[in-house]
Amino acid sequence: MTMFDASWSPKLRKIGELERGDHYHLTDGDDCYFLGEYTARAGSQHSSTNQIIANIKKKPSVRLTPQWQYKTRDMARVASALGAALNQNVLPSITFVPIPPSKHRTDPEYDDRMTVIAKGIRSGVDVREMISSCATRKALHESDTRLRPEELEELLELNEAVCAPPPSRIVLLDDVITTGSSFKACSNILRRKFPEVSIAGVFVARRIFDYSGDFEVVDVSDF
Numbered sequence: 001m002t003m004f005d006a007s008w009s010p011k012l013r014k015i016g017e018l019e020r021g022d023h024y025h026l027t028d029g030d031d032c033y034f035l036g037e038y039t040a041r042a043g044s045q046h047s048s049t050n051q052i053i054a055n056i057k058k059k060p061s062v063r064l065t066p067q068w069q070y071k072t073r074d075m076a077r078v079a080s081a082l083g084a085a086l087n088q089n090v091l092p093s094i095t096f097v098p099i100p101p102s103k104h105r106t107d108p109e110y111d112d113r114m115t116v117i118a119k120g121i122r123s124g125v126d127v128r129e130m131i132s133s134c135a136t137r138k139a140l141h142e143s144d145t146r147l148r149p150e151e152l153e154e155l156l157e158l159n160e161a162v163c164a165p166p167p168s169r170i171v172l173l174d175d176v177i178t179t180g181s182s183f184k185a186c187s188n189i190l191r192r193k194f195p196e197v198s199i200a201g202v203f204v205a206r207r208i209f210d211y212s213g214d215f216e217v218v219d220v221s222d223f
Contacts, residue, residue, distance in 0.1 A: 079120030
């Protein structure tokens with residue numbers, strides 16, 4: 001994937017101590033990685049990453065419009081980027097578990113974009129929708145109420161039918177990590193089922209804020 005600005009990296013970057021404050025539900029032991037930085041409330045033209053995220057989040061209702069080509073194109077680009085960034089020797093041992101969307105799978109707006117992206121990483125990868133939303137709810141980024149991980153867990157269910165054979169390592173996959181609540185909720189559910197299995201999170205982007213407008217511009221010629 002060719003990107004045109006510094007918002008994107010071809011290598012996975014780990015969310016460390018400096019970044020963890022932006023995703024306040026994450027703790028020291030959480031192993032999470034990202035490619036791009038998505039600037040909140042900045043619009044799709046702000047950066048390459050913002051454009052990618054806006055495109056892959058296009059709703060299923062635009063399927064029969066010209067917008068759909070941008071969604072499918074960028075889902076393929078993201079899958080390719082993840083395939084190039086992940087360790088090829090480790091890929092066969094990974095079970096990719098998409099973090100479920102807020103819509104129930106019977107909802108017309110149910111979007112399986114992360115499942116499609118995961119399957120596009122490489123032929124034959126193990127992708128399992130182990131966790132589903134119990135019912136349609138408002139997306140976390142569209143809601144005024146931020147659910148804590150334990151609250152979100154109550155709205156999710158484990159799909160026992162796809163839990164066998166047991167995975168050797170799990171990667172939870174999502175488009176944008178914001179507070180980290182969805183990752184924590186899903187990882188908590190999976191750890192109860194597979195207490196000995198390592199669980200990591202991989203995200204197309206992490207959410208950041210642009211605070212540059214909060215500071216007064218100082219004319220250095222005054223000094």
